[in-house]
Amino acid sequence: MQSAEQRAQWGSRWGFILAAAGSAVGLGNIWRFPYVTGENGGAAFVVVYLACVLLIGLPLLWNELAIGRAGGRDAVNSFFAIRPRTRFAITGVFCLLCCFLVLSYYGVIAGWTVGYAFTSITRRHTEFAQFAADPRWVIPLFGLFMLMTILIVHGGVQKGIERWSKLLMPALLLMAVLVILRSLTLPGAMAGVAYYLKPDFSKITGGVLMTALGQTLFSLSVGWGLMITYASYVKKDQNLISSGFWVVVTDTVVAILGGFMVFPAVFAFGMQPDAGTALTFKTLPAVFEQMPAGNLVGGVFFLLLMVAALTSSISMLEVPVAWLLDDRRLSRHVASWGVGLLAFVIGIPSALSAGGSRWFTEVKLWGKTGFLDIMDLLVGTLLIVLIALLCSVFTGYVWKPANAVDELARGCPGFKKPLVGPISLAHVWTVFVKYVCPLVIGVILLNLIADIAGKKLF
Numbered sequence: 001m002q003s004a005e006q007r008a009q010w011g012s013r014w015g016f017i018l019a020a021a022g023s024a025v026g027l028g029n030i031w032r033f034p035y036v037t038g039e040n041g042g043a044a045f046v047v048v049y050l051a052c053v054l055l056i057g058l059p060l061l062w063n064e065l066a067i068g069r070a071g072g073r074d075a076v077n078s079f080f081a082i083r084p085r086t087r088f089a090i091t092g093v094f095c096l097l098c099c100f101l102v103l104s105y106y107g108v109i110a111g112w113t114v115g116y117a118f119t120s121i122t123r124r125h126t127e128f129a130q131f132a133a134d135p136r137w138v139i140p141l142f143g144l145f146m147l148m149t150i151l152i153v154h155g156g157v158q159k160g161i162e163r164w165s166k167l168l169m170p171a172l173l174l175m176a177v178l179v180i181l182r183s184l185t186l187p188g189a190m191a192g193v194a195y196y197l198k199p200d201f202s203k204i205t206g207g208v209l210m211t212a213l214g215q216t217l218f219s220l221s222v223g224w225g226l227m228i229t230y231a232s233y234v235k236k237d238q239n240l241i242s243s244g245f246w247v248v249v250t251d252t253v254v255a256i257l258g259g260f261m262v263f264p265a266v267f268a269f270g271m272q273p274d275a276g277t278a279l280t281f282k283t284l285p286a287v288f289e290q291m292p293a294g295n296l297v298g299g300v301f302f303l304l305l306m307v308a309a310l311t312s313s314i315s316m317l318e319v320p321v322a323w324l325l326d327d328r329r330l331s332r333h334v335a336s337w338g339v340g341l342l343a344f345v346i347g348i349p350s351a352l353s354a355g356g357s358r359w360f361t362e363v364k365l366w367g368k369t370g371f372l373d374i375m376d377l378l379v380g381t382l383l384i385v386l387i388a389l390l391c392s393v394f395t396g397y398v399w400k401p402a403n404a405v406d407e408l409a410r411g412c413p414g415f416k417k418p419l420v421g422p423i424s425l426a427h428v429w430t431v432f433v434k435y436v437c438p439l440v441i442g443v444i445l446l447n448l449i450a451d452i453a454g455k456k457l458f
């Protein structure tokens with residue numbers, strides 16, 4: 001057994017918050033959130049999303065933080081540390097798989113952002129279809145991005161992840177503000193703002209609700225074992241309730257800002273907001289080309305996207321690396337290079353799935369076409385919903401909420417203090433983790449499976 005002293009810890013509370021927020025803020029906020037909003041009706045989707053974040057995302061985030069700090073080990077062994085020999089440790093195994101496999105295709109998309117930052121600044125016109133189909137571009141860029149990820153994780157918890165998060169997160173916010181100022185001051189930008197802010201509730205359907213919940217788990221990095229791993233490096237006297245709250249606030253603010261970067265500009269140039277995944281890589285570059293000083297704005301935008309992706313990919317790599325360190329006793333050097341290089345190799349089919357290889361581009365499964373999209377469905381959607389469900393059932397019925405409440409109340413005595421009448425925040429959270437979250441997530445999971453089987457429940 002490794003003693004607690006030997007195990008890495010965050011250097012400061014803000015270091016942890018920034019690293020966890022860095023994980024949460026990623027392509028999910030700036031690439032996925034605006035296009036999902038655009039496809040699902042604009043402002044009404046934003047309202048549903050906010051409700052999901054507050055009612056499902058935050059309680060589950062606290063839950064993972066409690067498991068991680070109480071367990072004090074990697075995503076698998078934290079379950080064993082809490083309940084020896086529990087079958088729920090399989091959840092941790094899913095977490096390792098999930099982070100590793102998502103990293104393999106997340107890095108591909110991140111590689112595109114590196115390429116676009118370069119082509120925007122140098123004013124090289126790029127057709128997305130041509131660019132993404134050319135392995136001579138896509139694979140080296142993917143490799144470069146993975147190399148940055150490996151080097152940071154290789155540096156360790158404090159000297160790698162924490163140090164870079166403290167540097168990259170403020171840079172990201174600054175860049176976001178610059179892009180928004182440009183986007184909002186374009187003539188005609190207000191049509192985009194109205195689209196983004198005036199809800200039309202008739203647009204809310206069961207499908208919209210499901211999408212919002214899926215987006216919540218993806219964006220908050222909940223359901224990946226990530227928060228378990230990061231919380232295992234947190235000191236016992238730290239306030240997990242407020243730290244978790246700040247992570248949620250930062251992630252949500254950046255997602256909302258993502259929309260303010262994209263929609264005003266898209267509307268100002270008369271483009272369509274519902275271009276799907278192509279919104280960022282096709283619609284926006286066309287917008288930047290027409291904008292005064294658009295090459296700089298575009299360059300900053302894609303750089304921002306890369307930074308957001310980097311603080312997320314390091315966290316995905318850290319989850320399996322932490323397991324190899326804790327459980328397998330490998331050195332950080334071997335673990336980070338080994339897992340990182342393997343993720344690169346496993347990611348090559350995804351890199352070839354936008355035209356590089358015919359088979360990987362055209363392969364179909366359950367209504368999705370292309371290897372990357374299939375992985376995103378199986379791992380980035382289905383598996384995380386399953387993990388989120390297992391984590392809440394574990395706390396609700398195996399570990400028992402009272403024990404989790406004790407863990408959360410260390411460093412935050414107010415958690416147990418009565419707020420309204422005799423009811424404390426801990427009471428409310430218990431109801432959520434035991435009943436509301438498993439029920440809602442169970443329904444999403446059934447719906448996803450029915451959807452895959454070709455039957456719509458909602």
Ligand code: PHE
Pocket residue numbers: 023024025026027028029218219220221222224226312313315316
């Ligand atoms: N939350 C990240 C995003 O929004 C994705 C992610 C999930 C990153 C889990 C790390 C771990 O892009």
